[in-house]
Amino acid sequence: MKEITSPAVSSAIKKLLSYATLEKKVDKEYQKYVCLPSRKLYSMEVNEETVSCIGVEFLNSKASVIKHIAVLPKERGKGIGSSMIRFLCKNYDIHSIFAETDKEAVNFYSNFGFQITSLGEKYLGVERFLCEFKVK
Template sequence: MEVNEETVSCIGVEFFNAKEAVIKHIAVLPKERGKGIGSSMIYFLCKNYDIHSIFAETDKEAVNFYSNFGFQITSLGEKYLGVECFLCKFKVK
């Protein structure tokens, strides 16, 4: 996504069976966070690709973003040394 000709965000997605997607990475420049840009990228996926389920795996730093969007959060425990990971699932209505 661009704002004033500057790239401020990006999202990488892997699609499965045409109705499910996995967010591999999502990033928004720190100065642009809190403006709904990350959420708008997920809404774009749902609307334009007719996705029914979205999954993501993340750490503590980003888990609140997914929770606030409406993803169900499940702890995967300490998947990497000293790093708790979470599985995030969202069912599109």
């Protein structure tokens, strides 16, 4: 895992972030990782290709929120997303990790061990879920 700190977003990271947020919001979200000390963005490479990224916001010394997590479609199902979350747990003294997601990604979090709570239809026609993981 490599921390991304460049002031300019690379095309690979831009593509990955577009899987995790609206494409029109990618540049604005990336700038938050560059400018806010509470946020960090990491990427993972396989055979010199950037295949995933995870963006996290540290709420305090014991809790964090996964703001963005994305894996290239061809690399999904190989444990990359889970390994990124394990990286955060191992490298930071986090007790709780939160994420908000849609129905498409809720199984990923559930399979990792997150507790899932429906937030209902937060946006018109879109059910959202709060995912919470207590680090042991």
